[in-house]
Amino acid sequence: MTQTKKPPFSFEDLLESLAEGVIAVDTEMKVCVFNQSGEKLLEVSRSLVLGKPLGEYFKRNPKIIEMLKETLEEGRLYAEYEEKLFRRITGDTIPASITTSQLFDAEGNVKGAAALIRDLSGIKSLEEGTLRKERLAYLGTFAANLAHEIKNPLSGMRGAAQLLSRRISDPGHTEYLEVIMKEADRLNTILNGMLDFARPSKLRKKPFNIHQALDSVVFLLNDASSRSIFLKSYDPSIPDISGDENQLKQVFLNLVKNAKEALSEGGIIQLTTRAITEFHLVEGGSAGRMVSIEIKDNGCGIKPEDMEKIFTPFFTTKQKGSGLGMAITLKIVKEHGGHLKIDSAPGKGTAATVYLPLA
Numbered sequence: 325m326t327q328t329k330k331p332p333f334s335f336e337d338l339l340e341s342l343a344e345g346v347i348a349v350d351t352e353m354k355v356c357v358f359n360q361s362g363e364k365l366l367e368v369s370r371s372l373v374l375g376k377p378l379g380e381y382f383k384r385n386p387k388i389i390e391m392l393k394e395t396l397e398e399g400r401l402y403a404e405y406e407e408k409l410f411r412r413i414t415g416d417t418i419p420a421s422i423t424t425s426q427l428f429d430a431e432g433n434v435k436g437a438a439a440l441i442r443d444l445s446g447i448k449s450l451e452e453g454t455l456r457k458e459r460l461a462y463l464g465t466f467a468a469n470l471a472h473e474i475k476n477p478l479s480g481m482r483g484a485a486q487l488l489s490r491r492i493s494d495p496g497h498t499e500y501l502e503v504i505m506k507e508a509d510r511l512n513t514i515l516n517g518m519l520d521f522a523r524p525s526k527l528r529k530k531p532f533n534i535h536q537a538l539d540s541v542v543f544l545l546n547d548a549s550s551r552s553i554f555l556k557s558y559d560p561s562i563p564d565i566s567g568d569e570n571q572l573k574q575v576f577l578n579l580v581k582n583a584k585e586a587l588s589e590g591g592i593i594q595l596t597t598r599a600i601t602e603f604h605l606v607e608g609g610s611a612g613r614m615v616s617i618e619i620k621d622n623g624c625g626i627k628p629e630d631m632e633k634i635f636t637p638f639f640t641t642k643q644k645g646s647g648l649g650m651a652i653t654l655k656i657v658k659e660h661g662g663h664l665k666i667d668s669a670p671g672k673g674t675a676a677t678v679y680l681p682l683a
């Protein structure tokens with residue numbers, strides 16, 4: 325390649341400015357180029373790897389080694405090959421796309437191989453977000469119709485059981501009828517939850533104090549039987565926010581209830597609020613002043629394979645759960661122009677963070 329005009333930056337600058345990670349090896353598979361984005365993506369410092377065999381610091385990413393080796397030795401090219409990459413420090417994995425090519429000198433001799441690594445985590449979460457929305461919209465209509473159809477005969481059955489219980493004097497028999505009524509009530513609660521979720525709700529927005537709302541939820545759930553400890557860290561500078569107070573209380577109630585249910589005795593629930601000035605999220609792409617409300621527990625955590633299902637209506641791992649709490653929560657938060665983030669590690673705990681816009 326011949327350059328007609330010299331650019332006002334060096335090729336090194338160019339390499340360092342790329343959003344993609346670049347790794348290049350020489351013919352002995354020793355690392356000779358590793359740019360800044362590569363460092364960030366894989367959480368490996370270049371001072372460690374430059375001049376070292378690729379295998380030494382990338383053991384946990386055997387695919388990169390294999391791809392570069394095949395490219396170098398056999399001239400095989402990978403184009404946008406999608407692979408989960410391991411990050412050295414946090415131990416997370418990120419979805420990435422890898423493209424490789426051989427490197428030649430001016431005479432056309434192979435002198436090495438390079439891999440271009442693109443972080444796909446933003447794109448993936450966007451894809452999952454839209455998919456989830458469509459699925460929820462469909463399920464919402466379906467659930468509302470089903471709930472309606474079941475509620476009427478159910479109330480008929482419950483009423484009949486109640487009438488019958490008045491006529492029967494044998495306590496052994498009335499006990500059975502009470503079971504019928506109790507279970508009918510439980511079903512009715514679930515159906516109301518479904519309708520809550522599916523109904524296009526009108527928000528009744530007015531300014532209210534987020535800390536008072538949180539406190540009222542804690543008051544409701546902090547009964548003597550629970551013995552979980554609540555720790556609060558509230559940012560006093562947060563002004564009143566504009567929202568539907570009852571619905572947002574429902575959000576906090578669902579999240580704190582989940583936290584409580586995840587805890588064994590003596591567990592801790594930590595409530596933290598913060599005012600955030602600049603905030604960007606891939607999904608929605610909103611920026612501006614926001615408040616974050618974090619509800620963190622040190623309970624059982626969520627298994628990675630369950631993570632994407634927790635917002636799906638009826639997904640539950642609990643014997644008596646309806647699996648609607650998180651679906652309703654997400655819906656209300658979105659209707660307020662907010663975001664919901666769940667971080668969880670099995671055995672360590674879960675942090676649910678609600679972001680709400682400040683007017």
Ligand SMILES: Nc1ncnc2c1ncn2[C@@H]1O[C@H](COP(=O)(O)OP(=O)(O)OP(=O)(O)O)[C@@H](O)[C@H]1O
Pocket residue numbers: 578582583586621623624625626630634639640641642644645646647648649650651673674
């Ligand atoms: N803080 C948490 N810790 C551990 N698991 C959680 C937590 N929050 C949610 N989950 C998981 O997500 C699932 C779905 O939660 P969701 O609130 O929607 O339903 P549920 O709690 O099972 O039932 P419901 O809220 O209707 O009583 C739960 O069953 C649980 O497996």
Ligand SMILES: [Mg+2]
Pocket residue numbers: 578581582649650
């Ligand atoms: Mg719940």
